[in-house]
Amino acid sequence: MDFQPTEEQRDLRAGVRDLLAGRYGREALRASVDGGGTLDRALWRELGAAGFFALRLPEAEGGVGLGLPEAVLVFEEAGRALLPGPLVATHLAAGVVPGAAEGTAVVTAFDLEGPLVTHLGEADAVLGGGGGAVPAGEPVRSVDPLTPLWRAGGHAGDLGTYREEGALLTAALQAGSALRTVELAVRYAGEREQFGQPIGAFQAVKHLCARMLVRAELARTAVYAAAVTGDGAEIAAAKLLADEAAVRGARDCLQVYGGMGFTWEADVHLHLKRAWVRAEQWRTAAGARELLAERLLEEAAP
Structure with missing residues (x-):
């Protein structure tokens, strides 16, 4: 297959x-x-x-x-x-x-x-x-x-059947942001020089970028798999992984950029702020973990 x-x-x-x-x-x-x-x-x-x-x-x-x-x-x-x-x-x-x-x-x-x-x-x-x-x-x-x-004002509406697909599509947005921050970090690490060489040559920066890539690709794989199965637990897992990849990826990208990353002119902070908001949309980490725990208990029951 x-x-x-x-x-x-x-x-x-x-x-x-x-x-x-x-x-x-x-x-x-x-x-x-x-x-x-x-x-x-x-x-x-x-x-x-x-x-x-x-x-x-x-x-x-x-x-x-x-x-x-x-x-x-x-x-x-x-x-x-x-x-x-x-x-x-x-x-x-x-x-x-x-x-x-x-x-x-x-x-x-x-949401x-x-x-x-x-x-x-x-x-x-x-x-x-x-x-x-x-x-x-x-x-x-x-x-x-x-x-x-x-x-x-008033009472929040009921998302009902929209929640699962909404969570999956939001996870896809997060995965895209995570992959973009990998690109930004790697490019900046190849351009910014210290002590006569690109900062990407330093082991600490290499490790940061490698961890960003692993998280982003894992999230993307989970999102793709959940899109094929449409399973609620797999969607919850994909949202968890994508939220983590987007938030932690943007933070690590800020570390690669150093002081420049905290300026308004750099786009990195926009990825981090958007990732924070998306992590609270459609399905939060707490809600995803609860759903996954329920599924595990169901599967473990005799």
Whole structure:
């Protein structure tokens, strides 16, 4: 059995990477940060036109007709590019909320613990929240400049069947971010010199980069496997591994960068802050561990 991506899947991943590099490269990323994190509606519509949100809708309903394995490849690339916005919720709402598939509607979700909701002030609908209606709310300070948080009024909605797929797609975003921080660390280690040689020649830096790569590849493998099986416990494990890879990878990348990594001009801090937020979305570490423990107890029962 061949577990490698097919040629069509590799072409899909390459196409998405090219699209995002052309439409949301570093200059656009920094412009978003400087602009206060306001969602780019034109970009959202372009994503919809490219099939980002309708990827898994049947062709008969105007979608692309692909599956979860292809979706995680696409979301991995979005995580690598730090593409902002409620991507997961809008993708899950395709075919349910009018305009979500086409990118003409922005859909968020009650995917955080408590009453916090991302991008509530820019959303047209809320997944799992009272028929999609957008509740009133007040903005609260967010650690990530590209993920505005709002405290919603009323009661949080029920994500129900969306939770597992939401957790998997968020894990794919985390895996993409983790892989990108590996690239950033390795490139900087090859360029930055101390004592007459690149810092990448020092054993301590080599070990940091090697550990980053191992965590990122392990997370990516777990995400791909969970996308094939769709098993809840495997999705929980993938989310755990991807959250760890993204958060610890960004921290290690900061160590490789040294003082430069803590400046606003470097992009490393954006990966770390986004990873912190995503780790609390759809399924937290505590929730994932609880689900895995329940599965282990079930399997151990006589």
